[in-house]
Amino acid sequence: MANNNSTDKQGGIKNNNLNKTEEEDEKKKNKKIFIVIGVAVGVVIIIIILILLLFTFCRRGSAGETEATGVEMTEVMEGSEETETLEDTSGASGETSSETEESTEETTAEETTGEEETTETEETTADEEAIAPTITLATYMGPVYSSADGVCYYRVQANVTGTPAPTIVWSRNDGSGLGPNRAQVNLHSPSETYTLTATATNSAGSDTESITLSWGCNRPPTVHEITLMGDHIAGVDYTVSAYATDPDGDTLTYQWSASGGSIANPNINPK
Structure with missing residues (x-):
């Protein structure tokens, strides 16, 4: 019985190892597949970019050729027109000279009139401003x-x-x-x-x-003199007079004050 058990265990271990080996092989195959797919996608993208660049260069080249052709055609047309003009001119040189002189005189007169009108307009605008x-x-x-x-x-x-x-x-x-x-x-x-x-x-x-x-100013009056008559004895009333003038000749009023004693009538006007 012991031998059978050990045999079964060894068989199970072998099966496990085989399973692990198969899983690793599958993982490797998957990695290779992903790598191949990535490379293929990159190649496709590069091909698309190259196609777009070639298309762009082709369009530019065709546009340049078209412009060159247009320029050549224009030059040919201008050359033919100049040839026709020379022929017409040589056929009627006298008439062309007189017509040219008349056209020059008319153009000069028109330019002079235009300058005069411009000057008048500028002067009028300046006057209005x-x-x-x-x-x-x-x-x-x-x-x-x-x-x-x-x-x-x-x-x-x-x-x-x-x-x-x-x-x-x-x-x-x-x-x-x-x-x-x-x-x-x-x-x-x-x-x-x-x-x-x-x-x-x-x-x-x-x-x-x-x-x-x-002149509309009122100048201040000037007090010239204050006079106190009699002897100065305490408790005795004295008469005080003042002499003042006003430079504008205004009538004066007075307000008396004293640092000591009392004044009987501080608003009395001296005679």
Whole structure:
């Protein structure tokens, strides 16, 4: 019995080995098949590419030949036309010369007329684009009194329209840094007046505007003297007087104050 079992086992091992060998052979066959298929596909693709390239080259060659043929035909046609023209010209040279001179004169006249019309059109367009200026003046500051300079000043602004943008020229400008559209006028006494003029100019024309400025400032009054009469004794009332003037001749009012003591009527006007 032991011998039979060992024989069966050896037979089973042999069968297993045979199965494994057969499987390996099948795998190798499959790999070879896949390799052959891949090579065949690559060859087919290469053949298709070569066919496309040959087709493209053939088309280009035929197109080049067609163009060359067309050029040759055109040259032949032009040569024949020139030959016919020469023959016609030699047959009627006198008539052709006179007709050529008349055609040249007509062409010159037409070109001259065209140039004149072009010049007139350009001038008309330039005139339509340019717009004559307008200008108005207005004070935007003043009258303002400057005690440091003793002047009464105005600042005036020019409102301008026109195309192209006009340039402005002022008859007087006592200020600085105000810009081209603004000017300042300083008046030095109440009797002084000044007429400020501004002119706006562009390629289409000019316009002028004026404004008259007169003293309008109120200068501050000056207190010249304060007088305290009598002996200065504590607890005693004293009369105090003041002398003041106003450079513009305005009526003055007074407001009194004291650092010590009291004032009976701080708004009384001295006589």
